[in-house]
Amino acid sequence: MDIDFDELTDYAKKFTGLTDEKEACLQEFSSEITPRLPEITDAFYQQLTKIPNTAVFLENRLELLKATHLKWLQSLFTGPYDKDFTALMYKVGDVHVKVNLPVEFMAGGMTLINNQLIANIVDICADDKEKCKKLLTAVSAVTGFSLLIMQQSYQASTLVEELEKFLKISGMSRTLFTNLAEAYE
Amino acid sequence: MDIDFDELTDYAKKFTGLTDEKEACLQEFSSEITPRLPEITDAFYQQLTKIPNTAVFLENRLELLKATHLKWLQSLFTGPYDKDFTALMYKVGDVHVKVNLPVEFMAGGMTLINNQLIANIVDICADDKEKCKKLLTAVSAVTGFSLLIMQQSYQASTLVEELEKFLKISGMSRTLFTNLAEAYE
Numbered sequence: 001m002d003i004d005f006d007e008l009t010d011y012a013k014k015f016t017g018l019t020d021e022k023e024a025c026l027q028e029f030s031s032e033i034t035p036r037l038p039e040i041t042d043a044f045y046q047q048l049t050k051i052p053n054t055a056v057f058l059e060n061r062l063e064l065l066k067a068t069h070l071k072w073l074q075s076l077f078t079g080p081y082d083k084d085f086t087a088l089m090y091k092v093g094d095v096h097v098k099v100n101l102p103v104e105f106m107a108g109g110m111t112l113i114n115n116q117l118i119a120n121i122v123d124i125c126a127d128d129k130e131k132c133k134k135l136l137t138a139v140s141a142v143t144g145f146s147l148l149i150m151q152q153s154y155q156a157s158t159l160v161e162e163l164e165k166f167l168k169i170s171g172m173s174r175t176l177f178t179n180l181a182e183a184y185e
Numbered sequence: 186m187d188i189d190f191d192e193l194t195d196y197a198k199k200f201t202g203l204t205d206e207k208e209a210c211l212q213e214f215s216s217e218i219t220p221r222l223p224e225i226t227d228a229f230y231q232q233l234t235k236i237p238n239t240a241v242f243l244e245n246r247l248e249l250l251k252a253t254h255l256k257w258l259q260s261l262f263t264g265p266y267d268k269d270f271t272a273l274m275y276k277v278g279d280v281h282v283k284v285n286l287p288v289e290f291m292a293g294g295m296t297l298i299n300n301q302l303i304a305n306i307v308d309i310c311a312d313d314k315e316k317c318k319k320l321l322t323a324v325s326a327v328t329g330f331s332l333l334i335m336q337q338s339y340q341a342s343t344l345v346e347e348l349e350k351f352l353k354i355s356g357m358s359r360t361l362f363t364n365l366a367e368a369y370e
Contacts, residue, residue, distance in 0.1 A: 014236050015293030017300045051199050103340040104333045107292070108200030111329025115202045115322045122321065126314040133307040136321065137300045144296025148289045151336070155288040155343070162344065166351045169365045180354045 003090065005083035008149065012086065016145040022138035023081050029135055030077040032124055033117075040116045041070045047112050054108075057101065073113070076142050089146050093153030097161060103154060110147045114140070188275065190268035193334065197271065201330040207323035208266050214320055215262040217309055218302075225301045226255045232297050239293075242286065258298070261327050274331050278338030282346060288339060295332045299325070 013019070045066055048054040058065065075085065096106065117139050125132045167174060198204070230251055233239040243250065260270065281291065302324050310317045352359060 011236075011238065012289070012293070015239075015289065016296040017232070047202070051196075053196065054200075102337075104197070104200065104337050107329060107333040107336050108197070111201040111325060111333070114325045114329070118321045118325055119318050122314060122318040126311065126317060129307060129311040132311060132317075133304050136303045136307065140296060140299045140303055144292060144299065148292040148296070151292055152287075152289050155340075158340070158343070159347065162347045163351075166348075166355075169362065169369055170351075170355055170357060171365075172355060177354065180356075184354055 003087075005086045005090070008090075008152075009081075009083050009086045012145050012148050013081075016141045016148060017137070018081065018141040018145045022134070022141050023079055025134045025138040026077050026142060027079055029121075029138075033077055033120065034074060036120050037073045038070060040113070040120065041066050041073060043116055044069065044109070044112055048109075053102070054105065057099075072146075076139070076146070081142070081145070086149055089149035090153040093150035093155075094157045096150065096154050097157035103151075103158075106147060106150050106154065110143050114143055117143070188272075190271045190275070193275075193337075194266075194268050194271045197330050197333050198266075201326045201333060202322070203266065203326040203330045207319070207326050208264055210319045210323045211262050211327060212264055214306075214323075218262055218305065219259060221305050222258045223255060225298070225305065226251050226258060228301055229254065229294070229297055233294075238287070239290065242284075257331075261324070261331070266327070266330070271334055274334035275338040278335035278340075279342045281335065281339050282342035288336075288343075291332060291335050291339065295328050299328055302328070 045058065045062060049058060049062075079085070093106070118136060121135050121139065122132065125135060163177075166172075167177060230243065230247060234243060234247075264270070278291070303321060306320050306324065307317065310320060348362075351357075352362060
């Protein structure tokens with residue numbers, strides 16, 4: 001697939017309200033929130049181990065997953081929020097399909113992470129109402145951005161897998177299928 | 186499809202942290218936030234009209250969409266958060282597929298709504314740090330819950346549509362396809 005990641009980045013930013021101002025806000029907050037991120041990652045995986053559907057995917061690789069997760073979490077507060085960031089999130093959605101993670105893991109996981117981030121941000125800066133508001137909406141925007149990109153690629157990869165499955169089951173060649181599909185358009 | 190909506194409700198609540206305490210918190214806040222919800226709906230659709238990909242879906246039915254949206258937004262603060270609420274969100278995901286809305290509309294839309302809700306909640310209750318924290322995580326949980334359910338049904342409906350498309354293009358009967366698929370399992 002040939003994705004224009006610059007275009008996708010612009011589109012996803014508009015659709016999640018991730019403005020330049022919000023990006024600057026996240027980066028300014030980096031030093032305050034970063035010391036708390038390992039704890040947020042731990043709490044997140046702790047919650048996942050309590051859900052039977054997710055627990056089975058964690059066996060024997062919890063530490064590896066935590067390390068990758070923490071790195072991503074840190075990147076939310078450092079940026080840059082550019083096409084490389086988008087391409088990475090796009091890759092993550094594809095990997096979710098490849099390792100057979102159900103679709104709801106993305107929205108569920110992001111919600112649990114947001115719950116944690118919100119509680120920590122309010123703790124840190126509730127006395128400064130304007131800062132609190134800016135930061136919370138910036139976090140909402142950047143996690144929403146990540147989720148949107150992941151889900152677009154999850155969907156694209158799922159459709160590719162479905163077609164592969166059909167072709168295998170039917171014994172039909174890709175060329176024949178493509179020609180027939182064109183005749184139906 | 187035969188969905189156990191009680192089971193799905195429990196699962197989605199665990200995966201988004203929507204606890205009894207958070208539900209009570211949303212309901213207690215209902216009278217304070219409800220007067221602001223029409224403005225939030227207006228701002229949401231205002232943002233969507235500025236994105237070319239979404240604007241085309243709004244033509245000639247903006248008022249109808251706003252009314253439905255506002256009703257849903259109100260329900261987030263009234264409950265009940267039961268299997269009927271889940272069944273309704275499941276229906277919404279299916280409708281998204283039927284009217285050809287791209288997958289990213291769900292995560293994007295929910296992020297823009299969250300941004301608005303967050304700003305309003307901080308405005309209303311920033312002076313009470315604990316209330317603010319509880320409410321913001323409760324809103325994160327209930328919007329995450331709605332998104333998770335919608336996306337599960339969006340995914341299920343997409344797979345059904347893909348199969349229909351494949352059967353139509355290949356000219357294969359459902360029975361033959363099912364029999365061949367079983368042989369591959």
